[in-house]
Amino acid sequence: MDRIAVTRLALVALLIVAYVVVAALELNRSVLAPIIVAAIALVLFLPVRRRKDENAETTETTGTAPGSDV
Numbered sequence: 927m928d929r930i931a932v933t934r935l936a937l938v939a940l941l942i943v944a945y946v947v948v949a950a951l952e953l954n955r956s957v958l959a960p961i962i963v964a965a966i967a968l969v970l971f972l973p974v975r976r977r978k979d980e981n982a983e984t985t986e987t988t989g990t991a992p993g994s995d996v
Contacts, residue, residue: 930974937969 927935945962949955 930976934969938966941966941969 941962945959948958948962
């Protein structure tokens with residue numbers, strides 16, 4: 927898994943733990959639950975720009991195997 931996916935997974939887990947804490951403390955769940963759900967959706971689906979260094983290992987495919995003399 928790449929670093930962005932791990933970060934997103936950790937943030938979602940943190941938000942879920944935050945909801946469990948809110949529910950255990952019996953705080954105003956009717957307001958906080960939709961906010962937490964919206965935050966989870968943003969974390970999962972908000973596009974993130976990748977740096978060029980992170981993409982250095984992936985190259986465009988030209989139809990030939992690397993190192994082949996065609």
